[in-house]
Amino acid sequence: MEAPQKKIPADSVGLVAPQKLHFSEPLPLRSGRTIDQYDLMVETYGTLNSDASNGILICHALSGDHHAAGYYDAGNPKEKPGWWDCCIGPGKPFDTNRFFVVCLNNLGGCAGSTGPSSLNPETGKPFGPDFPIITVRDWVLSQARLADRLGIRQWAAVIGGSLGGMQVMRWAISHPERLRHALIIAAAPKLSAQNIAFNEVARQSIMSDPDFHQGRYYDFNTYPQKGVMLARMVGHITYLSDTLLREKFGKGAGENFGRDLRGGKLSFGFDVDFQIQSYLQYKGESFSKNFDANTYLLVTKTLDYFDPTVDYDGNLSKAFDKSACKFLVVSFSSDWRFPPERSREIVDALLQAKKDVSYLEIEAAEGHDSFLLPIPRYMKALQAYMNRVANECAGGKV
Helix, strand or coil: CCCCCCCCCCCCCCECCCEEEEECCCEECCCCCEECCEEEEEEEECCCCCCCCCEEEEECCCCCCCCCCCECCCCCCCCCCCCCCCCECCCCCECCCCCEEEEEECCCCCCCCCCCCCECCCCCCECHHHCCCCCHHHHHHHHHHHHHHHCCCCECEEEEECHHHHHHHHHHHHCHHHECEEEEECCCCCCCHHHHHHHHHHHHHHHCCCCCHHHCHHHHCCCCHHHHHHHHHHHHHHHCCHHHHHHHHCCCCHHHCCCCECCCCCCCCCCCCEHHHHHHHHHHHHHHCCCCHHHHHHHHHHHHHCCCCCCCCCCHHHHCCCCCCEEEEEEECCCCCCCHHHHHHHHHHHHHCCCCEEEEEECCCCHHHHHHCCCHHHHHHHHHHHHHHHHHHHHCCC
C-alpha cells in the first residue's frame, strides 16, 4: 500500500529548489587567509520587486542551512519543511507575498556551500582541517557579495536568531548603509565563558573520537560519529529549558518530575534507564548522520570568536555608532544559553548610541530553541514589526 501524498499547507511557500552560486573573486578573511573561490547554496522565496527594495536576508544558526521554508518532495509523508517554516510564507511574519526572502548555507557549512567537506582544487581531496577558520565578519562579507549578485543594494531587513542574530549585528556594524531594519533574536553580544566551555567540550568529544584522524577522516572512509553524537547531545541540552524537559519527560511531581523511566524499572547498570537519555541519544545519532564533524568544529569556533567590540576598545555602543537601521531585539524568558540579560546588553548599547530600538522579552518555556517555534506572542510581534517594514517598501521609503 502506497504512503499517502503529503498535503502542503496553503500558507507554505510550497515546493522549493536550492541553487548553487559560484563566486570567483577571492574572499579575504579576518584570519589573514584567503578563499580563492567558493560556492554558496541559496534558497529564495517570493518575488523581488522592481526597485529591489523588498529583499530580506535570513541568517541561520549553528546547525541551520539554506533550507528555511517549504518542501523538496511533496510526495514524502516524512519530509519536514524548512527550519523556519513557521515564519516564512504567505501571510506569515516574513510574508512571501510582500517580501523576497533569501537564505543561504554559510561558508564552511556542509549543505552545499564550500566548506571542509568540499574538494580542495589544489589537491583534489576534501579540505578537511585545512579549511580556514571563518568568522562572522567573513560570513557577512560573503553575504554582501550575494546581495550584489541578486541586485539588492539594501536589504529591507536582515534577520537571525542565536548565531544568526550575531550576523545581524555584524551587518549593522560593517555595512550600515545596506540594511534598513535589523532583527536580533535570542542572541548575545559575545559568548560567555560558560558558552565557550560548552563548545570546547563538544569539540573535544569530536577530536578524541578514534575515527577523527585529525580531521582527515574522509581519507579513511570513516566518520567520527560517536564524537559528533556526543557533541550534539551536549549542545542540545543547552537549547532546552528545565521546564520543557520536565514537561516532556515526566508526568509526576517533585523529585520524579521529568524522570520517567524508559522501561518502567531501573536496570541497576549502565543501560539507558531514563527517557531523557534515550531522547538525547536519538537526537545525537540523527544529527551525526547529516552534519560534518569539521564543520561543527569550525562553526563553534566562529561562535567563540564573535566579539563586535574588538575594533572599538571593548565598547559595544561605539561599535554601533555608524549603524543607520532600526532594531528589534527579542529574547525569551527560559533561554539560559543566551538569557534576556544578554539581549538587554545589546539594547542598552544601542540606546547609548542613540539608535532606534524596540525590545521584547517573550515568556516561553521552550528555552533557547524558542526562537524557532510558533509561540503566539512571538509570532504576533514579528508580524506587527514586519508589517511596518512591508509598508515602508510599498511606500518607496528606501
